[in-house]
Amino acid sequence: MIPDIEQKRTRLSPQARAEQILEQAADLIQREGLAAVTMERLARDSGISKGLVYNYFPSRDALLTALLQREQDQLRDRGMAEALKAQTLEALVEGTTRIYLEQTHARGAVILPLLEDPSVARLMEHSRREERDQTIRYFVRAVRREYGLDLVTAITAVDTLMNLTGAMGRQVAAGTVTVEDGTAMCVQLITGGLEKLSGKRPA
Amino acid sequence: MIPDIEQKRTRLSPQARAEQILEQAADLIQREGLAAVTMERLARDSGISKGLVYNYFPSRDALLTALLQREQDQLRDRGMAEALKAQTLEALVEGTTRIYLEQTHARGAVILPLLEDPSVARLMEHSRREERDQTIRYFVRAVRREYGLDLVTAITAVDTLMNLTGAMGRQVAAGTVTVEDGTAMCVQLITGGLEKLSGKRPA
Structure with missing residues (x-):
């Protein structure tokens, strides 16, 4: 054998x-x-x-960084597929939040320790910021289209609301909320907040 | 002399x-x-x-921890004074968010490096969690009173929304948003989100 x-x-x-x-x-x-x-x-x-x-992999750090990059790439690819399907901002938030919470639920035990490792975090800092900036730009366009917010307000709102989704991810990873409930809550908190901020209901 | x-x-x-x-x-x-x-x-x-x-101070870590504790105590005392004045949930969110953003604006250059220091963060972990849990309990009661959410939903919502305020604090510290605008945005995003989540306008 x-x-x-x-x-x-x-x-x-x-x-x-x-x-x-x-x-x-x-x-x-x-x-x-x-x-x-x-x-x-x-x-x-x-x-x-x-x-x-x-x-x-020339070093342990290189290997761990490649692993985190792979997880991040999978999340981005799945998120982009969802984004392309979405016809409304609500559907966009719903689809991308679900993907994010599913990945956090399934892979949180791999991803979170990597994010907390100082060497990996440092090596990934640039790539993660690029990724985050791209995501912000995408959502800012969608938010402005749907709610007509000015650019600065839209950027500030999207940036803070992304942290809301991140916090929900930590609760999903800790098992205190399900992917289903977490997704529904994020959609309502985010769209409700944006509606009130813009003073109008979505189109 | x-x-x-x-x-x-x-x-x-x-x-x-x-x-x-x-x-x-x-x-x-x-x-x-x-x-x-x-x-x-x-x-x-x-x-x-x-x-x-x-x-x-028996060590540098003890000194830095005492410094962060003092900043945290000041924030809590000022926040509690605001909370006691507030007659509605909106006023509670407005007052406490303003205190938090003002402190972050004035003292962020002191507080943020301390929070990022691994030894200080470890020494303060227990005290910060206690503080955070107390704040969550206070807001959960207020949110349930105003919006009638069930306990689990209220806890999850308050926990995630606190991260929204934290993210706004980082933007205020970075100088990309003023205390005034950041406070107004937080109030609208938070109350708008809670209104939609509960399916009702505040009393």
């Missing part, structure tokens, strides 16, 4: 191998916490040499 | 001396950043011996 496994192992493309190592790291964080993740342990759990792990 | 200054110095009560050292530390953080604060530097700037500084 050993030659057979060996053969399968060498058949993995570099992309699939990197993916396998990241998934192993995600599992390990979920089961035993971030401190359990070492290059040695990942090599052992993946049944490959430590040298091969270093071949894909 | 030296004996005279010496005499004045020894006349300070222990309370006033501790206060003077904390104020010196706050000034230093605002002018030169948190890293500039050392026990040596504080002794020099206050014109007292390093031993006397250690007499009041």
Whole structure:
């Protein structure tokens, strides 16, 4: 059997191998916490040499950053797919909030420890700010279209309301609220707040 | 002149001396950043011996924690005074948000670096959580009274909405929004959100 496994192992493309190592790291964080993740342990759990792990990721920080980036990319891709489907601001808020809370619920045990790690946070700072700025710009356009707010008010409102969704994500991750209830509450708090701020009901 | 200054110095009560050292530390953080604060530097700037500084604060962390605690106590005392004056939920949100944003505007350069310091944050964790829980309980009662929300919904709503105010505080500290505009926006976003969530206008 050993030659057979060996053969399968060498058949993995570099992309699939990197993916396998990241998934192993995600599992390990979920089961035993971030401190359990070492290059040695990942090599052992993946049944490959430590040298091969270093071949894909030059350091533990590089590996953890790649993992967080992958989670962030998945969230952005799913969020964009939802955004393109939405016909109204309410549908846009509903779809993107649901995606965010689902991801936080399913992957919070992987993502939150990575976000709290000072080295990973520092390495990801630029990329996360870019991502956040893009999201803000998208929502600012949608909010202005629907509620006619001036640019500065719209930017300030979207920026603060994004933190509301982030706080709901922490409650979903802690298990104090379901994805379903959290999504419904965010939609009502956000659209209700924007309606009152603009002094008008949505079109 | 030296004996005279010496005499004045020894006349300070222990309370006033501790206060003077904390104020010196706050000034230093605002002018030169948190890293500039050392026990040596504080002794020099206050014109007292390093031993006397250690007499009041056993370590730099203890001193910084006392400083953050003092800021937090001032905010709570001013917030409670506002809360007692408020006759409606809107007035309660308006008064407490204004106090919070004013403090963040005036003292953000002192408070935010302290909150970001890992040792200070760890030492203050318990006290800040207690403070936060008390604030949440107070607002939950007020929100339920005005909007008739069930307990779980009210707790979740207040918890997430507090993060909205926190986010506005960061914008005020960054100078992108004034205390006046930030207060008005928070009041409209929060009360508008709660009105829609409860399905009714306030009493």
